[in-house]
Amino acid sequence: MSVALVTGGGGGIGAAICARLAALGHAVVVADLDLDAAERVAKEVGGTAVRTDVADPADNAAMVAHAVAAHGSLDVVVLAAGIQSDVPPDPGIDPARYRRALGVNLDGVVFGVDAALPALPAGGQVVVVASLAALGPEQANPVYALTKAAAVAYVRAMSTPLAPRGVRINAVCPGFTDTPFLGITARLLRKQKMPLLSPDEVAAAVETVVTGSGTGEAWALVPGRPAQRYEFPDLPVGLHADGTEIVLKPFMSAK
Template sequence: MTPAAHSFENAVVLVTGGASGIGAAAVRRFAGHGSRVVVADVDTGRGEALAAETGALFVRTDVTELADNEAAVAAAVEAYGRLDVVHLNAGTISGTTIGEAFAPERYRRLMGVNLDSVVFGVQAAYGPLKASGGSVVVTASATGMRPSYEVFYAASKHAVVGLVRSLGPVLEADGISINALCPGLVDTPLIAERMDELTRAGLPIATSADVVDALETVLADRRTGQAWLVMADRDVAPFAFADLPVPHEKNLAFENGGVRAVHQAG
């Protein structure tokens, strides 16, 4: 995968889940482009080490807490005066499913990391991104568009994809773009325990660099509200969802969580 040509020199970039895996690859890539990078992660040891390596700023961040997301954004703006790109990358797998072994605390933790963090991240960054005309890219998953035996992980990623697609036109009015990266299997710590079996089964596995290539492509493209497939065996591209038209939907305007009729059906 080859990213589109685009300059990120001096851009201010915030990466959540930035201490390892895809996030760390993104931090290194943007730092190499001359961006001013903020690493937001709950892992202080890895986060501080990566910041020292790349010249980035580390902010310890529990992405499941709105206040922590706000603090990370505030640190970026205080240090660099603006915010241009937010890569909401934090994610986890639950290790539980429906049945006798159901663990509600693992389920809630997964939803907090995979879904709440996106809501909180976008909310925290909204003001600075509106000021800069900036971009949000969320790491979702190809399981956000198909069933998976990781049922709660798939549910959380379906929610993230729906959130991004719905926020696209909402944020576009404020000059902010938002997109989702939807990788298939990626060689990260998230699947490390299963790597041997996945490889033996012959499944295509992308690298973190492949995903960051896609991230650059999406940021250069400037479309919004798209879910971009990132697979080891194909080029990165927006997923073509089937359209589901609703009669007279254009007669409504959605404002501040409410709705009003702007035209009368006739």
Template structure:
């Protein structure tokens, strides 16, 4: 059966990998983001519907749901790294808006038309499960996402809908590349040493492959995962 799948933040990284995987499984995929050129690159002729949207804007999110979806993945996110004393109120509010408020607005709109068998999935982070010395705003927002997921899961269980979170470690995407480059420049390290520092919290000692996050999402979206609800699925090599 062909399902309608929405993925926010579908223009790059994990969102791009998710969108292509669901499209290749013959699902009808809609991707949203702030840059149409990036969304079209993700599509690459696969027949996805590309919708420009800002997940921090209530009306923009509502406009995505002119029809109902069977699977909704709240993937859009971001944040500013830095010690708490250096984080401005603008940094804080922007991080909470895209990560937490964006997930809230996406899930709330999704539930208006979602029926039994529906799947809500939040792309969270290992930062949903632990803190870090330079990620106070990001970790706070992602902890909030996990609280939202666990609460929504209890609300929708009797409707035959599930709500879960995926909590990846550092994934091999442009964001990880930027993190490694920043470490390299800050500490004057060789490239290999900088990447090793980025992944030092992962016992396996490497970046998570986007395909490994996709596999988790495909499982949570499947009929076989109907009794997995309110769960935080860590894809981190044992980091948490």
């Protein structure tokens, strides 16, 4: 049986991903800072729970060890744990809040991938839940955008060294999603008649990626449309002697 591990699986989008993956037939490990929440979701999906602070490398190693000990293998890793940065764009940055945002949203991805790789077989994969904020200007929350853009850059860069091992890595970039994460912003968005994604719509996008075949991709998701692979432009890096462009193409591009 395929085994899936979901960080941030105790709530919001992560919990919906746990339910989707369980319905697809995966045994599910629910990893979350909030152990009670993780245990509740694990009970619902017939999986197991492990308390994990994704900002901590030792916790990442322990969650992978738990998956292998409890279920015998690890095939799919979804890194969904994340927090609002709570770092406003005004001067006077709070270093502790800044470090915590990077710790959860960025270290949580790098340490999560690093811990999972030794356990992932050929055919295994990682999906990172980034954000639409990674792909476009996010005015209210620049530090959050920074963490998510860096996570997408990491996914794209890691796809090349992981390819020879047969391990895929992709990102899903949802827009505003109706979870506790949004806090009071949810009310403001509703007032502005801004449609919100449901956590299950994000989980459906994760299913699209998990059941697909690409790697190094970022999938954008907005209300009212299926997830779409985001097309990064070719990157000109210089000129050949004959004056034609040298272009870096995304690895294994479907173009």
